[in-house]
Amino acid sequence: MESRPINVFLLDDEFPLDDEFRRNGVYNSAISTEDLYHLAVNFDWGSLSDLQQLIKKIVTSEACKMGNINLVGFSTPTQALSEIAKGIMFPNVIIYDWEYLNAPIYSDNAKSWLLELLKNSNAFIFVYSKKSEDISRLLNGKEFMEFSNNFQLFHKGGKREASFSSEEFIHQYIISAASRSGEVSINDIPIQFTQNQYLETAADLLYLQRILGKEYVLDELKKINFFIDAASVEKILNDSEGFILYNEEKKVLFSPLENFDEEKIKPYIKLSYLDVVKQFKISKLEDTLERGFLFI
Amino acid sequence: MAALDQNHILVLSPLINPFDRSPTKKLATHLLKGETHNDEFLESIHDGINNHNPQPYYELTVEELNTNRVAEGSKFFPKCYLWVIDDTSIKIILESTPNTKRGEELPNKPFVCHTNITGCKPAYIGGELHFCENGIMYVNFSSDRYGRPETQEKKQMAIQYMRDVGYNAVITPDFF
Numbered sequence: 001m002e003s004r005p006i007n008v009f010l011l012d013d014e015f016p017l018d019d020e021f022r023r024n025g026v027y028n029s030a031i032s033t034e035d036l037y038h039l040a041v042n043f044d045w046g047s048l049s050d051l052q053q054l055i056k057k058i059v060t061s062e063a064c065k066m067g068n069i070n071l072v073g074f075s076t077p078t079q080a081l082s083e084i085a086k087g088i089m090f091p092n093v094i095i096y097d098w099e100y101l102n103a104p105i106y107s108d109n110a111k112s113w114l115l116e117l118l119k120n121s122n123a124f125i126f127v128y129s130k131k132s133e134d135i136s137r138l139l140n141g142k143e144f145m146e147f148s149n150n151f152q153l154f155h156k157g158g159k160r161e162a163s164f165s166s167e168e169f170i171h172q173y174i175i176s177a178a179s180r181s182g183e184v185s186i187n188d189i190p191i192q193f194t195q196n197q198y199l200e201t202a203a204d205l206l207y208l209q210r211i212l213g214k215e216y217v218l219d220e221l222k223k224i225n226f227f228i229d230a231a232s233v234e235k236i237l238n239d240s241e242g243f244i245l246y247n248e249e250k251k252v253l254f255s256p257l258e259n260f261d262e263e264k265i266k267p268y269i270k271l272s273y274l275d276v277v278k279q280f281k282i283s284k285l286e287d288t289l290e291r292g293f294l295f296i
Numbered sequence: 297m298a299a300l301d302q303n304h305i306l307v308l309s310p311l312i313n314p315f316d317r318s319p320t321k322k323l324a325t326h327l328l329k330g331e332t333h334n335d336e337f338l339e340s341i342h343d344g345i346n347n348h349n350p351q352p353y354y355e356l357t358v359e360e361l362n363t364n365r366v367a368e369g370s371k372f373f374p375k376c377y378l379w380v381i382d383d384t385s386i387k388i389i390l391e392s393t394p395n396t397k398r399g400e401e402l403p404n405k406p407f408v409c410h411t412n413i414t415g416c417k418p419a420y421i422g423g424e425l426h427f428c429e430n431g432i433m434y435v436n437f438s439s440d441r442y443g444r445p446e447t448q449e450k451k452q453m454a455i456q457y458m459r460d461v462g463y464n465a466v467i468t469p470d471f472f
Contacts, residue, residue: 127396136396137336145394152403153396169403203403210402254471257320258444264471283404291438293471295370 006092006178008058009080009123010036010073012051013097016043030083031073033059047130050157054167063179077113084120091123093174098129111138118147125151126170132158163187163214169203176201186218189226196230198237198277207282208233211273211289212240234274242273244288251296253280253288260293298460299345299384300420307453311383311418314411314441321440327411330397334415340393341413344386344461349427350377352390356428366426366434369468379435380413380422380442381454386461387413388425410441421445421454425465433458433465437472444472 016039021027026035037059045052055071063069072089074080077096083089094117098110117125129135132155138144139153158166164186172184172193181194184202193202205228209217220239224232245254245268253276254265276285280296288294300308315321334341342350354375356366364372376391392407399406410422422442425435435458437443437451445451451467458465 132400133397139396140336140394145392148392148394148406152399152406154400158400163401166400206403252471258472259319260471290440292440292444293369295365295368 005068005070006174007089008069008071008174009083009091009094010055010071011077011080011094011096012048012073013075014048014099015039015073015075016045018043027075029079030089031075033064033069033071036071036073048156050165050167051128054171057167057171058174061175061182063175063182066179068178069174077110077117081113081116081120084117091121092177094121094123094125095170096125096127098127098135099131111143114151115143115147118144118150123150124173126173127151127153128156128166128170129153130156132156159187163206163209164203172202176203189218189221191221191226191228194227194229196228196233198230198233198282199228202228204282207286208236211282211286212236212242216240233277237274237277238272240273243270244273244276244285245269246271246276253284253294253296255289255292257289258292265293298457298462300381300457304453304457304460305420307449308381308420308457311420312442313418314414314416317442317444317446318440323416327416328398328401330395330399330401331409331411332416333397334412336397337389337393337395337408337412340389340408342388344388344458344463345384348462350388350390353427354390356426356434358428358430361426361428361430361434366428367468369436369438369470371424371436371438372426375426377425377427378408378410378413378422378439379425380410380419380439381457382414382417382419386458389413391424410439414442421450431464433463434468435465436468437470 018039036055040052040055058064058069058071096114127139132153136153154166156166164172168185175182175184184191184193220236224235243256245256245265247265247268254260273285284294313323315323315326356372356375360372361367364370366372374392377388378391379386379388389408394406395408395412396406419442422439423435423437425433427433435455437445455465455467
């Protein structure tokens with residue numbers, strides 16, 4: 001397994017209060033992986049049970065056991081900003097809770113802290129909120145435009161049919177960032193994922209879902225015993241019997257589902273979905289099907 | 297300044313719902329959460345009836361135009377704008393405008409789409425466009441929601457309307 005140690009900052013002001021931890025000042029600075037796990041297994045997290053499960057999954061993952069994930073908790077964003085400013089530890093991933101008791105929704109504080117984190121780190125930030133509907137307008141604003149590839153809003157406990165829940169998506173992102181392989185899950189179904197030449201991260205399974213349909217991919221996952229590697233991706237793509245038209249002279253891919261003028265797209269050859277993914281990328285296959293045609 | 301007049305409307309009609317012209321997608325099954333609303337983007341949606349340049353305004357360099365084959369019908373995402381002609385005028389938005397709600401469903405595409413311009417309401421026609429430093433606005437009809445017009449006449453009328461508004465618009469080739 002390739003080693004890619006990453007630091008994951010978890011920012012939340014609602015960590016359960018352990019009296020001993022409080023006496024020892026644990027909440028006043030970076031909370032270690034071990035201490036977070038202690039809180040996750042010994043306390044009731046109430047409405048944050050999804051976050052509790054996420055911590056358990058991360059800490060018990062192979063990648064974390066091998067030292068490739070350093071999960072650190074902070075009770076406030078200012079603690080994390082201070083840690084970054086000191087140059088002691090730089091986050092690769094930040095899970096940013098938007099509901100601070102002293103900074104209600106729409107408060108300038110929560111917004112400015114997030115902007116500071118975006119400006120002062122190269123981390124990918126999951127903005128994690130119970131009220132994601134309310135804050136999306138703020139995050140779509142001009143101030144955040146330059147950082148739009150560096151953060152993602154997720155609803156706490158968010159579920160989507162036959163796809164990653166919010167916590168499942170964050171989990172797979174962290175596992176994929178820290179290791180070439182590991183166990184992820186979709187709708188509580190565990191999937192063993194190994195990075196391959198077709199899918200760089202487990203999130204790329206979403207490409208397969210959009211190309212082939214969610215139900216189809218779930219059915220195929222059953223056939224391959226929920227084990228994703230290069231061979232199983234090839235099987236899934238080949239089983240679909242899907243194909244694309246390719247005009248090599250013009251270097252354009254065409255979806256056969258569109259009503260093109262035959263004369264305009266000739267000469268073309270048929271490429272299977274697998275051939276398209278091999279020669280180009282899975283994102284190109286998805287773009288072709290979405291746009292109808294794609295210049296390569 | 298120009299709203300659609302009867303000549304434009306006669307050719308561009310009828311108003312269509314999203315995906316009405318798509319051979320594979322349907323409104324009931326293919327719209328995601330985050331693709332149906334426009335209230336969050338009203339400040340970013342430029343109404344071509346008022347003036348010529350949307351904000352932010354990015355022009356392709358001629359080199360970008362050629363390298364990315366925009367004049368042939370391709371796109372250059374960082375400077376690509378989405379456009380729709382609705383029941384009154386042309387509306388334009390930078391495609392890279394963040395849409396975090398859509399990003400929850402499509403993590404690799406946390407940006408606006410054509411139905412974020414219209415709020416999922418009917419429109420006549422839509423596509424993509426690029427402004428270029430050579431003074432030309434390159435227009436295509438790539439939109440699975442409002443594009444793929446049935447006739448060349450409709451394409452020409454959409455371009456004519458853009459010119460009536462004041463844009464130096466030209467059609468890029470397509471394969472339909």
